[in-house]
Amino acid sequence: MLDEKELIERCRKGSRAAQRALYDLFSKKMMVVCLRYARSTVEAEDMLQEGFVRVFQSLDGFRQDAKLETWMTRIMVNIALTHHRKKLYLFPMVDIEKIDHQEAPEGLARLHFTELIAMIQSLPQGCQIVFNLFAIEGYSHKEISDMLGISVGTSKSQYARARVILQEKLKAESKQYKAYGEGRI
Amino acid sequence: MEKGEFEKKWGDAFEGAEVSPSDSVWTNIELDLERAAGSKMKRRMLFYKLLAAASLVFAMGIGAVYYLQVTPEGNKNSLATQHETQGVEESPEKPVAANTESNPFGDSEISSAAPGLSATIDNFQADNEPLLADANRSDRVRIEHQSSTESQSRTEHKSPGLQAANHQQNKTPGNENDRGNNALAEQNIASTLDDSGVRNDQTIGKANQELVAMDDNKILDNRKLPPLTLLKNPELIIAKKENESTADPGMVLLAKLRDEEMKYEKEEKKKSQREELWTSVAFGAGTFSPNAGSSSMIQASDIHGLSSSHVNSPSSGSSYSFGVQLGGKIANRVVLVGGVSYLTQNASYMSNIASMESMNLKAELNDMAYFSTNNRAVTTSPYNVSSNLQYISVPTQIGYVVVDRKFAIQLNGGVSSDIFILNTLTPDAADVSKSSQGPGNDSPYRPVLFSGLAGTEFSYRFSDKYRVALNPGVRYALNSMYKDGVSTEASPITYDVAIRFRYIFK
Numbered sequence: 001m002l003d004e005k006e007l008i009e010r011c012r013k014g015s016r017a018a019q020r021a022l023y024d025l026f027s028k029k030m031m032v033v034c035l036r037y038a039r040s041t042v043e044a045e046d047m048l049q050e051g052f053v054r055v056f057q058s059l060d061g062f063r064q065d066a067k068l069e070t071w072m073t074r075i076m077v078n079i080a081l082t083h084h085r086k087k088l089y090l091f092p093m094v095d096i097e098k099i100d101h102q103e104a105p106e107g108l109a110r111l112h113f114t115e116l117i118a119m120i121q122s123l124p125q126g127c128q129i130v131f132n133l134f135a136i137e138g139y140s141h142k143e144i145s146d147m148l149g150i151s152v153g154t155s156k157s158q159y160a161r162a163r164v165i166l167q168e169k170l171k172a173e174s175k176q177y178k179a180y181g182e183g184r185i
Numbered sequence: 186m187e188k189g190e191f192e193k194k195w196g197d198a199f200e201g202a203e204v205s206p207s208d209s210v211w212t213n214i215e216l217d218l219e220r221a222a223g224s225k226m227k228r229r230m231l232f233y234k235l236l237a238a239a240s241l242v243f244a245m246g247i248g249a250v251y252y253l254q255v256t257p258e259g260n261k262n263s264l265a266t267q268h269e270t271q272g273v274e275e276s277p278e279k280p281v282a283a284n285t286e287s288n289p290f291g292d293s294e295i296s297s298a299a300p301g302l303s304a305t306i307d308n309f310q311a312d313n314e315p316l317l318a319d320a321n322r323s324d325r326v327r328i329e330h331q332s333s334t335e336s337q338s339r340t341e342h343k344s345p346g347l348q349a350a351n352h353q354q355n356k357t358p359g360n361e362n363d364r365g366n367n368a369l370a371e372q373n374i375a376s377t378l379d380d381s382g383v384r385n386d387q388t389i390g391k392a393n394q395e396l397v398a399m400d401d402n403k404i405l406d407n408r409k410l411p412p413l414t415l416l417k418n419p420e421l422i423i424a425k426k427e428n429e430s431t432a433d434p435g436m437v438l439l440a441k442l443r444d445e446e447m448k449y450e451k452e453e454k455k456k457s458q459r460e461e462l463w464t465s466v467a468f469g470a471g472t473f474s475p476n477a478g479s480s481s482m483i484q485a486s487d488i489h490g491l492s493s494s495h496v497n498s499p500s501s502g503s504s505y506s507f508g509v510q511l512g513g514k515i516a517n518r519v520v521l522v523g524g525v526s527y528l529t530q531n532a533s534y535m536s537n538i539a540s541m542e543s544m545n546l547k548a549e550l551n552d553m554a555y556f557s558t559n560n561r562a563v564t565t566s567p568y569n570v571s572s573n574l575q576y577i578s579v580p581t582q583i584g585y586v587v588v589d590r591k592f593a594i595q596l597n598g599g600v601s602s603d604i605f606i607l608n609t610l611t612p613d614a615a616d617v618s619k620s621s622q623g624p625g626n627d628s629p630y631r632p633v634l635f636s637g638l639a640g641t642e643f644s645y646r647f648s649d650k651y652r653v654a655l656n657p658g659v660r661y662a663l664n665s666m667y668k669d670g671v672s673t674e675a676s677p678i679t680y681d682v683a684i685r686f687r688y689i690f691k
Contacts, residue, residue, distance in 0.1 A: 028203035045210050053217045108194050113202040135192040
């Protein structure tokens with residue numbers, strides 16, 4: 001089996017087989033990334049498709065010292081932001097009251113990641129993006145504000161709103177789970 | 186807002202998470218990649234098409250401007266415009282000098298603009314000498330308006346210049362409507378009046394009538410006119426910068442883009458087929474000429490008083506070589522090749538001397554050089570002797586790659602250090618035996634012979650790692666194959682063709 005470095009080299013030369021191998025290696029993980037930013041599976045697949053085309057076209061710029069998965073994730077996120085940016089212009093984010101919840105997410109561990117993805121997808125669009133960027137990708141609010149062209153305050157408020165919504169959803173899931181456990185459902 | 190347990194748990198929730206996308210995603214990716222490759226070419230083609238179209242439009246625009254400025258119609262228009270401007274500013278109110286040479290526009294201009302009017306002027310002046318004399322006495326004459334409907338209607342059937350004359354007559358300070366259409370004619374008339382200082386309707390009318398019979402060329406010949414006015418179709422001459430290209434800039438750009446494109450393709454191709462280091466085995470064969478410059482025949486008186494028959498000079502022979510080489514690219518098109526090869530050169534001679542060793546006659550060459558070092562030589566009946574020189578050759582060559590493709594052409598030049606090994610003389614005579622001479626103090630042969638090398642290598646790459654080459658070339662000895670103390674000299678020339686099989690390391 002080819003190692004990652006050789007695979008990249010062959011992809012750079014345009015080998016379709018190598019590109020397919022690289023796709024097989026990372027497409028499932030990247031699909032999860034796209035699903036988190038998309039509103040539906042179809043949209044996520046569109047992002048994935050566009051993202052991989054960008055990956056193959058940009059491989060010459062990939063530095064071997066970086067981690068390929070991280071680099072590809074960044075490309076997917078950028079593609080996702082490009083998808084949403086148009087919509088975000090149509091529906092500008094609005095500052096909301098700052099809410100600070102430090103409590104741990106209740107019942108998160110009991111849920112399958114697909115359920116979590118569904119929760120994230122149900123968030124308002126702005127909240128969804130900011131939540132993904134901040135909580136999962138690990139960007140700071142300053143970075144997010146630069147990426148999205150919004151203020152730091154807007155980023156924080158959108159994130160806070162996302163947290164509240166998710167907490168509520170998690171609590172609801174938890175209650176349902178308890179009720180199921182107690183035999184009431 | 187700091188990242189806490191909430192964010193960590195969410196982050197961890199997706200660790201190792203995988204979802205399989207549908208099969209159509211890869212199909213679409215493949216299609217997109219193919220499309221991207223195709224559209225890249227399409228974009229280039231579209232760009233070229235647009236560029237070509239733009240160039241065409243540009244060329245047509247330039248052509249239209251050129252046509253309007255150069256053709257007679259264009260000239261008329263432009264001249265009319267020019268004169269209109271000048272006429273409006275100067276003619277009605279300008280004081281007219283009595284001297285005809287003071288005409289601000291010059292006679293030639295009048296002639297060039299309206300030759301018919303020039304005729305009018307000539308006749309006018311000829312017929313009105315007394316009047317002109319009177320006019321010359323006046324310091325200033327102002328143009329006065331005199332309407333003449335009859336004159337106007339008469340001149341409408343004549344030349345534009347004559348019509349213009351009538352328009353001029355009809356002109357009043359307040360009547361500016363005619364200026365636009367007849368500006369040229371007006372100006373000409375104004376000039377006429379400037380020359381003469383007098384305007385007379387009857388005179389002009391008479392002049393108009395006479396003009397019909399006038400020869401324009403004659404009029405032009407009689408006057409001092411600038412060369413341009415003698416041309417029927419004057420050309421627009423635009424001063425060009427010395428180094429300015431006359432090529433269509435669009436096409437130049439197109440050519441440059443094409444060059445860039447080809448250059449890019451070449452570089453891409455080279456990247457995949459670069460030849461940085463290689464080794465080769467070579468076999469060469471050719472003709473060998475000893476090229477003995479001052480070889481002398483042994484005369485009987487030279488050796489113990491024995492007589493000798495006439496002996497021929499050394500003839501040409503053959504050369505064979507076999508060796509290995511190592512080559513490398515030292516610049517974009519420059520290669521350095523070195524190696525080692527075994528070289529053998531054969532030539533037939535006629536000799537009439539032999540060396541006496543232990544009562545045996547051994548073949549010797551008919552060289553004075555060798556003879557002078559060999560006291561045991563004796564003359565014999567002439568016999569054929571075949572000389573076989575053997576060298577170890579260490580060539581070093583610089584090559585310039587003229588064509589660097591699958592089929593390549595390379596010009597080579599360099600020097601070779603040929604280390605002498607052995608010379609074997611094989612006689613064609615029963616009483617003379619074979620002899621050999623190696624290097625050493627008693628050898629007339631120079632231990633190292635330096636030769637200049639030049640050749641052209643035609644090669645063909647038949648796989649990623651192999652190239653076969655045909656190399657016709659010449660090898661010319663830079664010094665004599667004999668030692669300095671030897672009186673004769675021989676600088677052999679070899680013309681050979683070598684076949685090389687090259688293995689490309691990288």
